[in-house]
Structures are given as structure tokens and as C-alpha cells.
Amino acid sequence: MTDSTDNGKSGMTARDIFSGAFQQPSPQPVIDLGRQPAQASKFTITGVSRIRPSFLNTLLQPTFAATTVKQLADEAREAAGKLQALGIAKQVSVELDQGNGIDVHFRCEDGSRFAVRTGVDVGGDEGTANVVGRLNNIWGGGESFEANYARGTKTAAAFRGVLAVPLAADPQHRFEVSASQSTTDQRPYTSHDEVRRSLGALIRKQAGPVQHEVAYALAWREVAGLGHAASPSLRALAGHSVKSGITYTCTYDDRDSLTVPTQGALIKSVAEIAGLGGSVQLAKAQVELQTNRPLAPGYVLSVGAQAGALWALTGQRVPLADRFFVGGAHSVRGFEYRGIGPRDKADSLGGDVFYAAGLSLLTPLPRVEALRGHLWANAGQCALLLNTPKANEFMRFLSSPSASIGFGLVYRHSMVRAELSWCIPIAATTSDKLKPGLQFGLGFQFL
Structure with a gap:
């Protein structure tokens, strides 16, 4: 016996319609936009x-x-x-x-043609207030000119103007020319003022986390305004120096934050050669390393190291403005700013070779996301060795770092990092200036 019901579909039985309801529709063609031709x-x-x-x-x-x-x-x-x-x-x-x-x-x-803003910068153991004026897209190709005027707790006055031109219509590839002048009071760490005037040009290329920079600078520096208590060593370094040099900087930085990173690494190297005119002939090299690893939710282990050396190429005394300085809340904690290394009386003289290393553990705190606990250990040393070679002094430089340990709090702001640390120096030389107990730091880069 056949089923005569057709449900309005000629030639189809009810069984045909029922079974057809479970059949998959014909697949539609998929368009691959990666291969679809277009112009x-x-x-x-x-x-x-x-x-x-x-x-x-x-x-x-x-x-x-x-x-x-x-x-x-x-x-x-x-x-x-x-x-x-x-x-x-x-x-x-x-x-x-x-x-x-x-x-x-x-x-x-x-886009806006003009912009003016005010702000506060921190670093180098001082804070500065600044006014910045910016002119955008000057000639219709993304060019900009920025003028910055600043005054601070140590900076009597500072001006800097920068003209930036993108190369190949790429914001990550720029040519810049700049001019600057600043007067800085270096007291109480050294009994003098430092005046800098410079003209410079650079080419910067950014490719992902890697940045290359080649720069030329002509700088006129003056160690002036010596106080009555200035040491004989500082008086011997006073006066003018003119440096004309080329610097190459290579930076790899994939950290998730510039101030309080929780993961990623920083590798930065700087090489400088000076002597293309001027009164200063030297070679200088510096390297900075940092790695950050999360250990558990909220716990981050950070390891950092810095080192540098400079050589006078003509046997002359290395100018004070080119020397390395170590110590302070951003460097080796538990010591005064510029508190590690050669000193004559109260004057920090800097060095031609240095190293510093730090180990930090950030821990979570309840209910305050931006505030972290901080356990740390720092060590470093600075000396005048390379231009007056002394084998026994060099070995002591390597084997006897000034060191400190401590704990405290780190506050992470979107633009800056603030630290309040309790510092315990555990090793120091007779010339070091210690700062045990509470030490406050505010800035961007910390050891």
C-alpha cells in the first residue's frame, strides 16, 4: 500500500519529505580574502x-x-x-x-596645528616643572617642532628645541636636529654648577621592540660656580670643554611597562667616539640589561645590571661631564645620589669605569592594585682606573662592590614609578656616602 499524501509537493511521498528534512544543505563557497585578487x-x-x-x-x-x-x-x-x-x-x-x-x-x-602643555619630570634626584610648545605637521609631511623650557630643584634653567622629520612617511623612522642649553646646580654632591650648550642631529629607526639610533652632538660644557669649599681635585677639573662626537645606541625592549614591568626584557648598548674636533678625545661604551619574570599571580622577579667604561685617547684627564656616577634611589639604593666612587672631601668625582646590579621581588598587597611590596638587593662600584692603570686596584674594584639590601613599597602610576624603601647598607668603601633608613625615589628607570 502506497502513501498518497503529497503535502503540496508533486511526486514526493511523506517519507521522502521526512527524510529530506535531515539532509545537510549544499555548502556555500568560502571566499579567501588572502587570495581574492584586488587592485x-x-x-x-x-x-x-x-x-x-x-x-x-x-x-x-x-x-x-x-x-x-x-x-x-x-x-x-x-x-x-x-x-x-x-x-x-x-x-x-x-x-x-x-x-x-x-x-x-x-x-x-x-589634527591640531599647535599644542601647549605643562608637566613635571623626575629623575637624576630632582624634579623639574616644564612648559612645552609643539607645532605639528609644519610642511604637510608630519614634521614637528617642539620647544621645552624647564626649571627645577637643581636646574636653574633649561631650554631645548627639536625639529623632527619623518623619513619615508614612517613615524618610526625619524631625522631630528636639536639645540639645548641648561644650567644645573650639582650641590650638595659636588661643589659646582654645570653649564651645557649643545647642537645635535640623529637618525632613529624603530622596528618592533628594536630601536637603532645614530647621533652626532657638538657640546660645550663648563664646570663653573665653584663654592669656597671646593676640593683641589674639583678645581683641577673646572673650566670649559668642547666635545664633538658620534654615538650609536641599540635598544631591545619588549617589557610590558617602562616603570614597573611584570614581564619582558631590556637590552641596551651605547657606543660613543669623540674627537672630531673639540678639546675632548675619548671612547665610551655602556650596556644595560634587565629581565622580568612572573613567578606567581602578583609576584615578579626582576634582575638588572649596568656597566660602562671610557678611555681618554690622548692621555688627557677625563672631563667631569663625561664620567660615570653611581648611587642613589634610582641606582644602588642605600647610598646618597652619586655616593659611590672616588671623592675628594665632599666632592663626588665620578669614574671612568663602573658596574651595578640589582635583584628585586615585587609582591602583591591586598586591596591596592597599584601598590606592591618590594624586596631588593643592590651592589655596584665606580672608580678611576682605565686612564691610570693599577692592577691591584682593578681587582679590588671587581671583588669589593658597595652593597645594600632592603624592603619597601612601590607605587605604579601610569606615567611614573614611586618607591619608598628602608635601606640597609652591608658593604661600603671609606669614600662612600651612605643613606641608611628611609629613601624615596620617583622616576622612570630604576635598577
């Missing part, structure tokens, strides 16, 4: 008041070279990000329209 045919930009055609051609060259939909979209987004990073536009939205080719349209909110 940009036209580009338009609106909302920007100033942009140079040659800059725009360089910026868009990768977009017009794209051969797939995905490549084109990625390059267009990259170009939009560069417009924002260079200050040409505040906001950028990208639209792709299909025609004979693909039309690319950037809708922008014009």
Missing part, C-alpha cells in the same frame, strides 16, 4: 587641511602595490595609523568601494 584604482582623502603630495605618494605606495583584498585593507589601515601617529589627523576611518578597481577613501578629523 586599488583611486584614492581620496577628506578632512585634512595640509598634506604634501610627495608625502602622500610615499605613504600610499604599499596600498597601491597590494594585490589581494586582505593586503589592500591591511595597508590602508597601516597608512591611516601613520597619519594619526604623525599628528596629521586625529581620527581616520577607511572606506573601500568596489568599482572597476577598489576606491580607497580616508575620512579624517584634522
Whole structure:
């Protein structure tokens, strides 16, 4: 006996309809945007008041070279990000329209031409208040000029002007020229003022976590304003020096924070050669290492090390302005700022070789996310050795570091790091200036 019910579908039985309800629909074709061919045919930009055609051609060259939909979209987004990073536009939205080719349209909110801000900087055992004026997108290619005037607890006055020009329409690849002047009171660590005037130029290239920088600087330094208690060694170093030199800096930094990192590493090396004119001929090298590892939720182990050396190339005395200084809340805690190394009376004289190392453990505290407990151990030494070789002094320099241990609190702000530490010096030389007990530090970079 056959089922004569057709449910409105001619030639189909109820059993056919029932079984068909469980059949999978035919698969639809999947479009792979990574292989879908596409070519940009036209580009338009609106909302920007100033942009140079040659800059725009360089910026868009990768977009017009794209051969797939995905490549084109990625390059267009990259170009939009560069417009924002260079200050040409505040906001950028990208639209792709299909025609004979693909039309690319950037809708922008014009960037600000002028900006003025005030702020506070900390570091080098002082705080400074500053006023910064900035002129953006000067010639329509993301160029900027920034002028900074600052006064601080030690800085009587400081001015710096920087003209920055992006290379190849890339905000991570810049050429800069600068001029600066500052007068700094180095008391009570050394009985003098330091005046610096400099002209410089540099090329900086950033590629992911790696940054390369080649810089030239012509600097006129003066050790002046000696107090009546200035030591004979300091008086011998007083006066003018002119340095003309080239510096190469290579930095690898993948830390998740510049102030209180919880993971990642920093590797930084600096090499300098001076003697292209001027009165100073020297070679200088410096390296800084840091690694940060999370041990458990909220617990972070940090290990850091720094070292440097400089050589006078003509047998002359190394100028005070080029020497290394060690000690203080940002360096080896438990000692005064510039409190480790050669000294004559109350004057810190710095060294031509130094090293410093630190071990820190950050711990969580209940209910306060931005505040951490801090256990640490620091060690370091600074000496005048390389330009007056003494084998026994060099061995003592390596084997007898000044050291301290301590504990305290670390406050993590979005822009700065603050530390309050209880310091216990455990090893020191007769010339060191200790700072046991409470020590406060505010800044960006700590050992």
C-alpha cells in the first residue's frame, strides 16, 4: 500500500519529505580574502587641511602595490595609523568601494596645528616643572617642532628645541636636529654648577621592540660656580670643554611597562667616539640589561645590571661631564645620589669605569592594585682606573662592590614609578656616602 499524501509537493511521498528534512544543505563557497585578487584604482582623502603630495605618494605606495583584498585593507589601515601617529589627523576611518578597481577613501578629523602643555619630570634626584610648545605637521609631511623650557630643584634653567622629520612617511623612522642649553646646580654632591650648550642631529629607526639610533652632538660644557669649599681635585677639573662626537645606541625592549614591568626584557648598548674636533678625545661604551619574570599571580622577579667604561685617547684627564656616577634611589639604593666612587672631601668625582646590579621581588598587597611590596638587593662600584692603570686596584674594584639590601613599597602610576624603601647598607668603601633608613625615589628607570 502506497502513501498518497503529497503535502503540496508533486511526486514526493511523506517519507521522502521526512527524510529530506535531515539532509545537510549544499555548502556555500568560502571566499579567501588572502587570495581574492584586488587592485586599488583611486584614492581620496577628506578632512585634512595640509598634506604634501610627495608625502602622500610615499605613504600610499604599499596600498597601491597590494594585490589581494586582505593586503589592500591591511595597508590602508597601516597608512591611516601613520597619519594619526604623525599628528596629521586625529581620527581616520577607511572606506573601500568596489568599482572597476577598489576606491580607497580616508575620512579624517584634522589634527591640531599647535599644542601647549605643562608637566613635571623626575629623575637624576630632582624634579623639574616644564612648559612645552609643539607645532605639528609644519610642511604637510608630519614634521614637528617642539620647544621645552624647564626649571627645577637643581636646574636653574633649561631650554631645548627639536625639529623632527619623518623619513619615508614612517613615524618610526625619524631625522631630528636639536639645540639645548641648561644650567644645573650639582650641590650638595659636588661643589659646582654645570653649564651645557649643545647642537645635535640623529637618525632613529624603530622596528618592533628594536630601536637603532645614530647621533652626532657638538657640546660645550663648563664646570663653573665653584663654592669656597671646593676640593683641589674639583678645581683641577673646572673650566670649559668642547666635545664633538658620534654615538650609536641599540635598544631591545619588549617589557610590558617602562616603570614597573611584570614581564619582558631590556637590552641596551651605547657606543660613543669623540674627537672630531673639540678639546675632548675619548671612547665610551655602556650596556644595560634587565629581565622580568612572573613567578606567581602578583609576584615578579626582576634582575638588572649596568656597566660602562671610557678611555681618554690622548692621555688627557677625563672631563667631569663625561664620567660615570653611581648611587642613589634610582641606582644602588642605600647610598646618597652619586655616593659611590672616588671623592675628594665632599666632592663626588665620578669614574671612568663602573658596574651595578640589582635583584628585586615585587609582591602583591591586598586591596591596592597599584601598590606592591618590594624586596631588593643592590651592589655596584665606580672608580678611576682605565686612564691610570693599577692592577691591584682593578681587582679590588671587581671583588669589593658597595652593597645594600632592603624592603619597601612601590607605587605604579601610569606615567611614573614611586618607591619608598628602608635601606640597609652591608658593604661600603671609606669614600662612600651612605643613606641608611628611609629613601624615596620617583622616576622612570630604576635598577
